[in-house]
Amino acid sequence: MSVIKNIGAIAKGMSITFGEMLQPTTVENYPDGPGPLKGAQFQERFRGTHVLQRDENGLEKCVACFLCAAACPSNCIYIEAAENTAEQRISGAERYAKVYNIDYNRCIFCGYCVEACPTDAITHGHGFESATFNASALVYRKEQMLSPTPAHMGSNSVFNHADVEAGAPALPQAGS
């Protein structure tokens, strides 16, 4: 009797397996899917690699206050501050981050830095393909994290409004 019982149990189990095989696929077809995301999908609030934001004038929002570094539980943010001058204005306030590194070897994507930032300069982007064979490539520099200059502005967003308005092409900035 137990043999029949066992066969019955297997048949019941397999029926679920075969039933599922006939359903449409719900897994993401990453990395073979379509589009720039190669099939990956995630929620808006997904915390990916960071983006350093610019203000409406194209100036960097970060004022090098080190609060993100202080909040970071894995101590992976390194900043060097410097002073803006009239000739070279990088951020909207008196100081800016001359060097801003995040070490993704250590970052746990907790978002504390984003919480801490008083100027909403650092945000989580949706970048996630950070795997590499070289650990030093995981130390991202500011240039890699800065958001691009708004398209309506030139390479030097504050001072060449006039150029852009006169028809000069708005240069794209590296990184994103």
Added chain:
Amino acid sequence: MADLTLTVDGKKLTAPAGTLLIEACKSVGIEVPSFCYYPNLSLQGACRMCLVKIEKMPKLQTACTTVISEGMVVATDSDEVRQARKSMVELLLGNHPLDCPVCDAGGECELQDMAFSYGAAESKFMEAKNHKDEQQWSPVVYFDRPRCILCYRCVRVCGEGMDVWALGVQNRGVSSVIAPNKQDHLECEECGMCIDICPVGALTSGAYRYKTRPWEMNHIGTTCTHCADGCKTTLGVRRSDTGMEIVRGDNRDKSGINNDFLCIKGRYAFDFAHSTERLTQPLIRKDGKLSPATWEEAFALAGKNFAEIRTAHGGEAIGVVGSSRTTNEENYLLSKFARMVLGTNNVDHHRTADFPALAAALRGKSGQTASMRDVLSAPAILLIGNNPTEQHPLLAWQIRSNVRLRRAKLYVVNSQPIKLRRQAAGFAQIPAGAEAHAVAFLAGDDAALDHLVHQSATRESLLALRDKLRAETGLVVAFSSEIRGADVARLVHSKFAGAKFIALADYANSRGAADMGLYPDLLPGYEPLTTDSRFAQEWGTLPTVPGLTVPAMAAAAKAGTLKALYVVGANPVARFGLDPFAFSGSFVVVQDMFLTETALMADIVLPAANAYEKSGTFTNTCGDLQLVKKAGEVAGVKSDFEMIVRIADAMGFEVRKLVPFGGGTHADMGQSRGAQSGEADRHSVWLEAHGLEPRMSPFDPVAIFDEIQRLVPSYHVSRLDLLAGNDQHTDIGEAGPGAAHDPNLIIPANDDLFSSGTLGRYSHTLNSVMENKNAPAPSEVGAD
């Protein structure tokens, strides 16, 4: 004074009559918030943060200006008081910008703390804030007016504390504004005390500007490397591409002999360490040119040549010049290395005060030297020569504070109308160069009076001054380097009841260089070169014929009898005005940070670490022994200690005889340390204090410090106290017999407030302040 009893928040407490309520509360751990109150400055009563409720008084009272009385009942935490504080913070924040993210005070700002502890979460103010641009008042002082909360601490510390009075207040009421003395800029001592004391970020420093944030630094308590006063300074250190960068110096924790005082050099002139002109690679002279080499090459060559010269010509053919800015351990080691390894007594350094004469005069009399702390508490002070305001800023601060806070009497005998005469109860302006006669007169020789009468100093006034001095008990006598040789003994033996003495030298460890025997005729502790000295017993047979002084070494080199010269951190060519070509026939090894005049003529130049990059101890001019702590590791340089040991090693000498390392207990390598929090630290401090930590390396200065403490009697001080960061007074009266030296060998450094020998030349801050002083005054503009 009688003790009074009062009740604060239900707690009974007693305090001496005359105590301020705010201090009485602090003594039992009740904190009354305050901005304008600052211990040891005059009372201001400007900020109203310290309001408390005192029973039977109709209104809230300011605890910082109220003196306690018997039976007072005080509430510091009632609803009414809390509401008052909240309103005060709200008013202060009314026009305060929301600058914290870019403000250098952010993270250590008293206004932030107060807003956090006592403030309201939101503000009722809707009006636009009144903005004014930041102003730069000097290379080191920046002022951001909207951030100022008008506590007037800066005005008081500059005036009362520094006696500079460079800051003032313009206008009244809400439009009051702090203003500098020269319309739009400052002409002052640039001490940075005003910046340090500012509770907010209104006054900020040019040197630290936007470099980092307080929590991003390591804080290392060490001793200043500039003048001979030995201020304790806390360095703020950040990692950088060369290993570490010092970004700030202060003494905000008020530990040490200087409380929170530092002069411009201690506070800002650490930047010589980051000069781009620093040597970071050994140099060896090849084909007449100094070219980069490896450490191994350099040590091997130095060792080989020293050994050959010693064998061929004897130790007398080698000269050694030590430094007044290297640690005690290094100076002692150099002294030992010269005698033991090189076999020479040709050891000298740049002398800036006659310590051997003081040792001889005070021989066997302990308790007759004053510490820097004594200057702050002595009932009377006599200052002969020198201008401490420029040359000994801490001494000047101690004197001013003592006069101001304890009504000490200051007597000044000087050939110049120095600034400290403003604090003086008696001032005698004597003719230039008459200091020795002044000493003779003070010691009772009336014939010397003829040499002293000058300008306002009449016979009567001088006699009256001497009578007053004789009537003082517990006098502290600080004398300049003009008092040398026999004059020192004369001064020490003049009849001042209970007097204590300070000989004023010029460099951070001038006293240590002298104490550690960098003399051709004295061993450490001012011991003479006898065959049965403690050192001969410990070190083995030592040369007993006195060696050459620096000028004699130059002469010997010229004559061809001095075949080699070893210079550790000194610049004898510049300091003694020697002919650099005198040494062209000798083999010269120089350890220094920069290519100095002396290094330029060397055959081997070894890049040295400075006092902020190594550990050890310094002894200030009064004899106060203090720790020097390493702020961080810097690439490309080695400590002088290590280099001396390496050269000894390269000469084939057994290093263990030079540095007794490897001793101590071997039982405890950390395993037995307790599991409770802090126990491991306490354990290691205890082991260290009792000399039980194993000395693992021949480069460990503590191994030599053990020996110093064993063999130099005046250095028998509490190791535990020293390690805890306290100063320990060493008494030169307990040292050896000293000696009489040629007075011409003492050459004052003549540094002022903005110069500091070789180091000063490479300090960006000092240079920019000097340039600024020499620049023509900018056009006169109003300060707003």
